[in-house]
Amino acid sequence: MSIQGKAKGFWASVGTVVVGNMFSRLLSALLVVFLVVFVLMLRTCGEESLVEEDSYLVIDMTKEWSENTATQGNLGEVFAAEAIVGLHDMLRLIDSASNDERIAGIILRVGDCPNGYASIREVRQALERFQGKDKPIFAYGDIVTQRGYYLASVADRFSMNAEGYVLMRGFGAELTYFGELLQSKLKMDIQVFRPDDNAFKSAVEPFVQNQSSPENKAQYREILKGMYGVYAEDVAASRGIEASSLDNSFDKLSLRNPRALLSASLIDTVEPRFVFEEFILSSAGQDEDGVKEVSLGQYYNEVFSSSNTEEEDHIAIVYAQGSIIDGRGNRDDIGGDKFAEIFHDLRKDDQVKGVVLRINSGGGSALASEVM
The missing domain is CATH 3.90.226.10 (2-enoyl-CoA Hydratase; Chain A, domain 1)
Incomplete structure (x- = not known):
């Protein structure tokens, strides 16, 4: 076979591969489009019966x-x-x-x-x-x-x-109190700085005492009494x-x-x-x-599903759930930097006329709270 014949055969093979590859990709794209359209059609057909009568x-x-x-x-x-x-x-x-x-x-x-x-x-x-x-x-x-x-x-x-x-x-x-464990058994020196008139600040008690103080018992008793009062009233009614x-x-x-x-x-x-x-x-x-x-x-x-998403004047709701921490945090935290950025963006948005902060947190970093 001549060199010219070999060259023609080579380029014919290359053309076949290129065309075949393009055809394969086009077929795959059409198949994906078909599947998406098919699913959308099924969903559209089923929407009317999603919530039936009764x-x-x-x-x-x-x-x-x-x-x-x-x-x-x-x-x-x-x-x-x-x-x-x-x-x-x-x-x-x-x-x-x-x-x-x-x-x-x-x-x-x-x-x-x-x-x-x-x-x-x-x-x-x-x-x-x-x-x-x-x-x-x-x-x-x-x-x-x-x-x-x-x-x-x-x-x-x-x-x-x-x-x-x-x-x-x-x-x-x-x-739970472990004052004796820390101080007597483990020989740890626990130092607490608390003014004399802050007896109800009881967060440090477990580290230095073996039982609850009268002040802490009194405040827990009032909290539980209030919670139970609401519970009993609602249940009884x-x-x-x-x-x-x-x-x-x-x-x-x-x-x-x-x-x-x-x-x-x-x-x-x-x-x-x-x-x-x-x-x-x-x-x-x-x-x-x-x-x-x-x-x-x-x-x-x-x-x-059919809510109006067009831009218009509105009140924004910001959800904050978890512990308040420094930095950005993750999905389950209230990161000071992350929420500061959220509030900054809302402040710059002309369509946002107000913000409701819905927070569910036990507290955390005072610095992160200040940043927000």
């Missing part, structure tokens, strides 16, 4: 509520991934459900609730507003703790598994009992099982889960199998 909004009380909602981003929106609904949006969703004709009621899945009493009370008050629209709330639990019961006690019908677990012992505080009856039950430590709760009129019935679901169906006048349930994440996608 649906029940389900609130899982065993999940921890952050302040802000965590969405799944653009890819999550394409595949209709559920958002992890934060406390602020949960309150908005409950209020929205109270005016939504498709939502027949709310189901509370009771369990070991990890959230603080302040957050629980906000949700409880939203549920009371929901009841004010003549819509029922049903609660069922296999496990009921004191915090979980406080929220679930608002329900119109509260049921438990007969073999369920109950942990309700009243309000108290357990403090929802359950239609006297607060003194609840006091007596806690004093005797008698709330140990579902039967004890039933005897104290703190729940309505003891029954299996399927009987609970059958009651919901009958109360709604439905004969089909299964209760139509909608999770908070699904309802969030339904209610807020």
Whole structure:
């Protein structure tokens, strides 16, 4: 074969590879586009039936509520991934459900609730507003703790598994002191600088004492008394009992099982889960199998997916949750530098006419607070 023939064969091979590579990439791109369009079509077709008539909004009380909602981003929106609904949006969703004709009621899945009493009370008050629209709330639990019961006690019908677990012992505080360990056993010299008139500043007591001071006991007693007073008042009003009856039950430590709760009129019935679901169906006048349930994440996608995102004058909400620390911190911290930058950007934004700072923190760095 001549040199000219070999050259033609070489360039023909190169052209074939290049064309084949381009064709392969084009085919891959078209396939991705097709899949995205297909998923969007499926999602669009399913949006109308996401929340059906006579649906029940389900609130899982065993999940921890952050302040802000965590969405799944653009890819999550394409595949209709559920958002992890934060406390602020949960309150908005409950209020929205109270005016939504498709939502027949709310189901509370009771369990070991990890959230603080302040957050629980906000949700409880939203549920009371929901009841004010003549819509029922049903609660069922296999496990009921004191915090979980406080929220679930608002329900119109509260049921438990007969073999369920109950942990309700009243309000108290357990403090650990290791002054003797540090000073006598480990021979450490603990030096505390505290003015004489600051006896109620008790943060240093565990390092230098073996028991609580009278001042610390007094302030803890007042704090717990105030918390329990709100708890007992709200529970008694929802359950239609006297607060003194609840006091007596806690004093005797008698709330140990579902039967004890039933005897104290703190729940309505003891029954299996399927009987609970059958009651919901009958109360709604439905004969089909299964209760139509909608999770908070699904309802969030339904209610807020078409929110107006156009730039206009508005009030910004800044969520700050965690310990206040120096520097930028991470997602679970309140970093002084990071939030200072956020406030700086908001101050420069002409569309932002005000800022609401929603903070959930036990405190931290005074310097970081000053930077913010």
